[in-house]
Amino acid sequence: MAWLVLIIAGLFEVVGVLGMNRLKNNKNALNLLMIVGGFGVSLSLLSVAMRSISMGTAYAVWTAIGTVGGTLVGMLFYQESRDAKRIFFLCLIVSAVVGLKLLEH
Template sequence: MAWIVLVLAGMFEVVGVLGMNRLKEKKDKLSWLLLVGGFVASFVLLSVAMKSISMGTAYAIWTAIGTVGGTLVGMLIYGESRQIRRIFFLCLVVGAVIGLKVIGH
């Protein structure tokens, strides 16, 4: 269950980043809600997950989900570069996360 909570925490981090990006274009209530709500939910869920998953592993996976998620959203929604090198390095991040999960808690 802690792993599901950790994945949700990473996904809410992406929501917070979306709010930041939206805020630079529109300073409306929805932008602030996405920013603050996304990051608050992310931190709360991360702290819950860290009750069962070691801090180093949880933090590394949480930031990786945010990094990969934010980059994919940028590529798919905001038209950011889709260079093969970017995709290669995103795959390395995903590989590192899988490695952390495989070697233990």
Template sequence: MTWVLLIAAGLLEVVGVAGMNMVSEQKNIRSWAILIGGFGLSFLFLSIAMMSLPVGTAYSVWTGIGTVGSALVGMIVYKEPRDAKRIFFICLIIAAVVGLKLVS
């Protein structure tokens, strides 16, 4: 259950980042709700997961999921560059997160 909460926290961080972009484009209550709700729930789930997981592992996995998710959303939704180098380094982040899960 702890890992499910941690993954959810990482995905909600991506929602918060998407909310940041929405707020920068259009400042309305919906955009702010997505921004605050995404980050708020993300931090809540992360803090619960950190009760059972080592702080370094939990934070690294949470950050990795958020980084990869935000990069993928940027490439898919906002048409950011999809060059091979960028995808290679995203794969390295995924490998590091999986490695941390395997040793924790």
């Protein structure tokens, strides 16, 4: 269950980052709410997940989900580069997270 909570926390981090991107283009209350709500829920769920998952692993997985998720959102919806090298390095991040999960006790 802690791993599911951690994954959801990472997805809410992506919501917060998306809100930041939207706020830079359109300063309104909804985009500010996306930032505060996304990061607030994300950090709260991260703290719940850390009750069962070690801090180092939980934080690494959480940031990786945010990094990969934010990058994918940028590529899919904001016409950011889809260069093969960029995708390769995203795959390295995912591989590292899988490795951390396999080593977690």
